[in-house]
Amino acid sequence: DLKHFGSYLIGEVGGVSAQSCPRHQPHFTMRLRAFALFAQLAAVSATSTCGNQSGDVALTKALLEAGNATAIAEATCIPKDEFREYEGNVTLTNMTNLVTIEEMAFYELKGKLVFTGALPKLHTIEKWAFHIAGTADSVIDIFGLEALVSLGEERAFSDYKGLLKIRSAVPLLK
Numbered sequence: 451d452l453k454h455f456g457s458y459l460i461g462e463v464g465g466v467s468a469q470s471c472p473r474h475q476p477h478f479t480m481r482l483r484a485f486a487l488f489a490q491l492a493a494v495s496a497t498s499t500c501g502n503q504s505g506d507v508a509l510t511k512a513l514l515e516a517g518n519a520t521a522i523a524e525a526t527c528i529p530k531d532e533f534r535e536y537e538g539n540v541t542l543t544n545m546t547n548l549v550t551i552e553e554m555a556f557y558e559l560k561g562k563l564v565f566t567g568a569l570p571k572l573h574t575i576e577k578w579a580f581h582i583a584g585t586a587d588s589v590i591d592i593f594g595l596e597a598l599v600s601l602g603e604e605r606a607f608s609d610y611k612g613l614l615k616i617r618s619a620v621p622l623l624k
Contacts, residue, residue: 500527500552507547511536523547528555530576535560543567551575553602559583563612568594577602580610588612595620 500506509525510532525545530552533540537560544567553576556563563584569592579602580590588611595618607614 500529500550506549508532509542509545509548511538514538514540526550526571528552530554531557533557533559537561540564546570549573551579554578554581556580556583561585563588563590565589566591568592570594570597572598574598574600575602575606576600577604577606578608579606581605581607582609582611584610584612586611589615591615591617593617596622598623600624 500508505526507524507526509522509528513521513525515538522542523545524547526547527550528548531554532552534554534557536556539561540556540559541564543564545565546568548569549571550573555576557578558581561584563580566589572592572595575598590607590610590612592615595616598618598620599622601620601623
């Protein structure tokens, strides 16, 4: 909780109280922002999981909206219904750690979807994952799918509204 009193900033960060004159305020403010970002990312990763793998890192709306490209790139899965009917735009590039896109992950996404790059670890795209997703100017352009084993039993890309390019051999696809 931060309060401004005249030219002094009084606040608490992680249980540590601080009071600073204007000369030291930028340092305190930077530490506060870093602490807030760390707390936000820790809360997102602690509460959002996919499947039963202990090492799963879920790509959630909160993580996407936080805008930390490094954290987004670490995602191993996109949870069921995570971007279902989401109003915002979603841009994902080179998600090289992505293993699973769960059922209805982008179902009826209302915003523009740009999903491009190599997906060398992608194992599964579940049913209805991109059903009725995106806008006319959305683009899915993916490659490097040599690990893909399962492509949604039902309509993974049915009625997807944008351009779809899958440029890869998929030798393990069943």
